[in-house]
Amino acid sequence: MKLGINIDHIATLREARKINEPSPLEAIFVLKNAGAAHITLHLREDRRHIHDNDLQAIIANSPLPINLECATSEEIIALACELKPQQVTLVPEKRQEVTTEGGLNLKSPKLQETIQKLQDSGIITSLFIDPNLPSIEQSLALGVRHIELHTGEWANLNLMASSNLKHTQHKITSLDFPYPILQDKICNTLKQIQECAILGEREGLEVCAGHGLNYQNVKPIAQIPQIRELNIGHSIIARAIFVGLFEAIREMQSIINESI
Ligand code: PXP
Numbered sequence: 001m002k003l004g005i006n007i008d009h010i011a012t013l014r015e016a017r018k019i020n021e022p023s024p025l026e027a028i029f030v031l032k033n034a035g036a037a038h039i040t041l042h043l044r045e046d047r048r049h050i051h052d053n054d055l056q057a058i059i060a061n062s063p064l065p066i067n068l069e070c071a072t073s074e075e076i077i078a079l080a081c082e083l084k085p086q087q088v089t090l091v092p093e094k095r096q097e098v099t100t101e102g103g104l105n106l107k108s109p110k111l112q113e114t115i116q117k118l119q120d121s122g123i124i125t126s127l128f129i130d131p132n133l134p135s136i137e138q139s140l141a142l143g144v145r146h147i148e149l150h151t152g153e154w155a156n157l158n159l160m161a162s163s164n165l166k167h168t169q170h171k172i173t174s175l176d177f178p179y180p181i182l183q184d185k186i187c188n189t190l191k192q193i194q195e196c197a198i199l200g201e202r203e204g205l206e207v208c209a210g211h212g213l214n215y216q217n218v219k220p221i222a223q224i225p226q227i228r229e230l231n232i233g234h235s236i237i238a239r240a241i242f243v244g245l246f247e248a249i250r251e252m253q254s255i256i257n258e259s260i
């Protein structure tokens with residue numbers, strides 16, 4: 001199973017000071033040496049972390065393939081078509097959200113047109129979707145060959161069941177259930193992700209997964225054989241503060257390898 005690393009939060013740290021360190025581009029060479037398969041970065045409409053010149057410099061100099069995440073914003077899609085990363089993953093985006101909260105609205109009229117523009121530019125196009133069976137069918141109808149299953153619900157349920165999040169100011173109030181209910185929901189969510197991966201693969205899709213995956217919750221997802229690739233960002237960058245980026249990636253890679 002391949003590991004793609006999302007480097008947005010290296011830029012988040014840089015933007016905390018608005019200077020030139022840490023450099024997302026420099027990080028890519030560490031990522032490559034640690035065994036990452038590709039780099040993911042999200043050019044958000046508010047440019048809160050990655051900026052246009054990061055994208056330009058990274059595409060021009062990266063020794064690893066680039067997966068650009070972005071919304072169906074005309075301006076950003078035009079930039080993607082010009083700079084040509086190997087892949088674009090279309091994601092929904094709300095200005096006020098802290099991170100991407102759900103999968104794409106696959107019925108949005110703009111989506112088909114955006115997919116066409118990217119595919120005409122020779123860019124592999126993937127859709128970030130909620131893990132349910134209709135989303136797989138709709139993705140197929142939209143003519144993509146790649147999907148990424150949103151694991152955010154899986155991650156949030158696990159945080160509420162097995163970490164101290166429930167007792168902090170960041171408690172997820174919509175998931176504030178007693179432990180046995182959380183356990184049921186965790187089982188059902190995993191089953192849904194598994195079913196989507198099976199159907200996706202059977203229909204010829206390249207199935208990836210990501211969002212909120214961390215050292216505690218990645219194993220059951222990595223054990224789904226139909227998932228070819230995981231995209232992980234925040235937990236690895238957070239762990240890197242304690243053990244360094246290289247080691248943080250190696251630790252994640254070894255959990256994934258042991259799960260297979
Ligand atoms: N995949 C997609 C499509 C995302 O939007 C994100 C977050 O930008 C990730 C994966 C990585 O999520 P996390 O940083 O929670 O690992």
